[in-house]
Amino acid sequence: MSVTTLNGHEIHVNEEGFLTDPTEWDEALGTALATQIGITLTDEHWNAIRFLRKDFQETGETPTLRRVSTVGGIPIKTLFVLFPQKPAKKMAYVAGLPKPVGCV
């Protein structure tokens, strides 16, 4: 874990650059994080990111793609268009949440 500065924000991140403290996040930082991975956020992106933030606050877990689709109402197909190749990982990164993992 290390401390880095992005767009004027001092943030704690892990080896992969994911925020380790979700409370350090705000929407301006989300925009800056998205730029880091080459994504310009549109309203559609923000729908997904805001759902992730809200759901994490309620459940304490980063929602899966299936949950973003069934509960958040954004089809998985769309998520792959908005956040190409690795939507689960990229959405979590932009939203300042832990990335989805398995047990090993």
Add this chain to the structure above:
Amino acid sequence: MQKLLVLGAGTAGTMIVNRLRRRLDKAEWSITVVDADDVHPYQPGYLFLPFHILSPQQITRSRHASLPDGVDFVIGDVDRVDPPSSTVTLVGGRTLPYDYLVIASGTTPRPDQTPGMLGEEWRRSIFEFYTFEGAKALSTALQTFDHGRLVVHITDMPIKCPVAPLEFTFLADAWLRERGLRDRVEMVYVTPLPGAFTKPIASEALGSMLAERKIAVETDFMVERIDEEKKALVSYDEREVPFDLLVTIPLNMGADFVARSGLGDELNYVPVDKHTQQSRTYPNIFALGDASDIPTSKAGSVAHFSVEVFADNFLELIAGKPMTGSFDGHANCFIETGNRKGLLIDFNYDTEPLRGKFPLPVVGPMDLLKETRANHLGKVSFRWIYWNILLRGRPMPITTHMSMVGKTTNTPTK
């Protein structure tokens, strides 16, 4: 007379009624457990059926044989739970009232949830091994499979026993080698996660295991459908993975009655407090075992450790005291790696699998995160422990909460 009602007489439900029947006064408490049938499978055995390591006869017993005296066993399908009236209705109309309800109805593979999975190719070239029938059918198919593409595939997380797909892959590789067929078979491991291993220390220790066995890995693959004509998995981002023999882990979902009762999340798992397993909506409802939404592995070891915490908490709760036990997400899993060797992992909500010795620090005899013969023997002997100690709720020489003693936390250097 107070009533404790348990839905499900599987690993979690059976342990709960065994532990609580001993500790609840028979004059004051009735305990009823409901399941759809009287067949209790030893589920870890499903992995071994396709490779003839265990026979079908070795992995089932009757459910009632593992239930204690003084527990009513009702065979029936649950239609719905009605929390406001504290009743459960069975299909056919019978109503069971409760003061406290435990939902322990597990998780089930649902091939019907992926278009093309449950079609013409089901059990012809598409198989699963998470059910007794599925594992037997796969066993037959493997007998005649001598060349082509063998694809092992996980539809989505979470799944029951998340290491089983890896174990199947390792066992299939060893099995094909033994038969001199490995060179004629291309093996692919397809996962929705960013890798076969995602935790830093496990990745470091085990990351090369697939490459060493010449097993290709397709990551971040979210299956949208199966193209039956092409015999290929098709992802949402339109990648295709063709197969001759597909061994898939279908989407896992909790029981449909959970959804019908309005008690489930998007996969029919019951949202609970992750430390007490108490429903976030109804204080007299708990969910144990695979049926809950707690963020740890859906595994028998988790059921075991969490039931120990729950049983103590339950006695406090009914005595009008606050529940003081807190489950830490402890899981402990053997991973078969083929050639009579195995790995062992031990972790919880906050600590990833680490290296060390288990169950006794320094002494072992089992090594964590390392392929050994002792770990394989541990897995093999576990069947006896399951039937005779675990289900009966007898003490095991393993701590409920994960221990850090004897573990190394540093990232290994090669």
